[in-house]
Every structure is written in structure tokens, then in C-alpha cells.
Amino acid sequence: MSYLIEVERNLSTGKGKLTYTQGTVSVSTDCWFELANPIPARKYTLCSATVMNSKKNSTGGKREGIYLPDDQTGRGGIFIHMGRNSSWSDGCIVIVEQEMLKIWNSINPKDSFNVSIDVKNK
Amino acid sequence: MKRIYGLLIIMLASFSMPVIADRDQQSQEKQQDATLMLNRLLHIKNEKYRQKTDDGKSFYNSLLAFKEWENLYIKYSKFESEDKKLTKSEMKNLLFMGYIVRLNRNAAISESFSSDLLVIYNANKDSMLSTLSEVNFLIPSSCHYLNNYFGFEGENGDKKEPFVKDNKAMFIKYLGEKQSKTCLDLFK
Numbered sequence: 489m490s491y492l493i494e495v496e497r498n499l500s501t502g503k504g505k506l507t508y509t510q511g512t513v514s515v516s517t518d519c520w521f522e523l524a525n526p527i528p529a530r531k532y533t534l535c536s537a538t539v540m541n542s543k544k545n546s547t548g549g550k551r552e553g554i555y556l557p558d559d560q561t562g563r564g565g566i567f568i569h570m571g572r573n574s575s576w577s578d579g580c581i582v583i584v585e586q587e588m589l590k591i592w593n594s595i596n597p598k599d600s601f602n603v604s605i606d607v608k609n610k
Numbered sequence: 611m612k613r614i615y616g617l618l619i620i621m622l623a624s625f626s627m628p629v630i631a632d633r634d635q636q637s638q639e640k641q642q643d644a645t646l647m648l649n650r651l652l653h654i655k656n657e658k659y660r661q662k663t664d665d666g667k668s669f670y671n672s673l674l675a676f677k678e679w680e681n682l683y684i685k686y687s688k689f690e691s692e693d694k695k696l697t698k699s700e701m702k703n704l705l706f707m708g709y710i711v712r713l714n715r716n717a718a719i720s721e722s723f724s725s726d727l728l729v730i731y732n733a734n735k736d737s738m739l740s741t742l743s744e745v746n747f748l749i750p751s752s753c754h755y756l757n758n759y760f761g762f763e764g765e766n767g768d769k770k771e772p773f774v775k776d777n778k779a780m781f782i783k784y785l786g787e788k789q790s791k792t793c794l795d796l797f798k
Contacts, residue, residue, distance in 0.1 A: 522717075525715065538673060541681070542684050542687075542719065543721065543722060543725070555673050557669075558675075558676070559672060564679075564714050564715065564716030564717065564719070565679075565680075567718055571763070572763075576721075576762075576764070577717070578720040578721045579715060579720065580717045580718060
């Protein structure tokens, strides 16, 4: 099973829209990113739902994230993860935790390179 | 008498062998950590993470490589521990990691440093500042993360000014006028 997340960014505001549909799960939510050095707009393949062991979620557990491969982003450690605005990002794309969990829970198995993320600019 | 000496030697060896084995293991671990840091610094990929997809295409599993790097951060930052007291060696390794992460712009680990380094500073002021005074090139990256704490994830933005006020004298004491300015300018 493969999964697709779409991100449409506005490079003048640091804000965008993230959409995802899989079965009964449908997400369309605001997202934020670091304006200073955004990752290139392109389709990223072999991404994975995983946990970030060095960051916590709101319940104190390991933070859920979707990892984008370094050799495609040209950066290290780029994730989609929880966050309420761009102050949560040093390069990652962030969305509110509730929406993040809907996506994360619907992707199975984890750590399996079964996610594509299509990043476009407005 | 010979038998007693023999027994003593066996006893001493059995006591000291686990210590030697433990030291060997620690030394090996330190070497592995140093190799990982240098590889990260120099963008050298560890070929053990080269894998094949289900349809046979070769790819580099940078997720596993990331997790190895993240584990090193967890180890040196004592992320899982309530007690954030670091040894001088742990402090040097952690701040060197921070330097590499800043240089290579590793987003997730940079976010971890932004959340955690000020907390670590508060538990290790002497150790962190004396490390920075010994290894000056670690000042810009370390001070970047210390400053980033204020306002990161929308928290503690109002605590920056009191922090600078309370710590400025200590920064100057350890780093001197010029190097402390390099650091404190990043808080503006």
C-alpha cells in the first residue's frame, strides 16, 4: 500500500496547505515551514511514517513524524511533524498535532518507504 | 606458596578482566562515536545503509542513518535522563555535534538542540562555558541554539532578556570580551 501527501506552499508567507486522503481519512489543513531555506518543490518518494526519538509529543511520547530522505531534500532530518506555527520548525514542515496523528495512524506499516510527498509552490 | 600466588593471580585477573573489558568497550564506543561525527561532518555515507527496494532498486536508507545520528544526540544530551549533568567529555561531544548539525543544517536535530541546549546549559554552566573557552569554534553554533530556545515552539520568548541579564557577566568571565560578544550578539 502506498500513500500520498500533498503540500502547497506560499513562499512569501511561510504558510501552506497540506492535504491527504486515504480511505475514510481525509485531511486538509494549514501547514508551516521555515521561510529562510525551504526544501525544493518536487515529489519526494520513499518517505516513511516514523517516530522522532529526540522530540516529544503533547502526551510526552515520542513525536510522530513523516521522514523525507536526505538525498532528495538536499538537507538532513526533514520531517512533517506536529507544530502550531513556523516557530516549531528549523526546516521541517509542521501541522497541528491532531491532523498529524490522523495521517500518521493511517499509514502502515511504519518505517517502510511507502509514502510520497508532493511539494508544490503556489 | 606457589599455589597461593597462582590463586592470587587468578583472583586478580578475574577481578580486573571485566574492568579491562569494560574499558575496551568504552574506548571502542568512543571511537565509533568519533567516526560517526567525522563522517557526518564530511558527508561520508555509511555503506551499511545501502539497501534495495522490493522491486530491486538500490537506495540509501537515510532514515536509519538519521536514527543512528539521533541516538548519538540522545546519548550525549542525556535526553532520556532527568539529571542533565554532563561530563566535560560529554559536553565537548555534544557541542561538537551541535556544530556539525548547524553546519549541515540537519532540521530535526537542530530543533532538538533548540529545545534542549539551554536546559543543559542551566545544569552545566561552568562545564559548557569552559568548553567554549577552550574550543572557540563551538561558540557560534552553541550560542545560536541557546538563543533559539527563546520563542522556539512558541515558548519562553519573554525569558530571553532576563537570561542575558543574569548570564552576561559569566559569559564575559569565561569567554572574555571578544568571544562573549560573538555569543551575546546572537541574542539580539
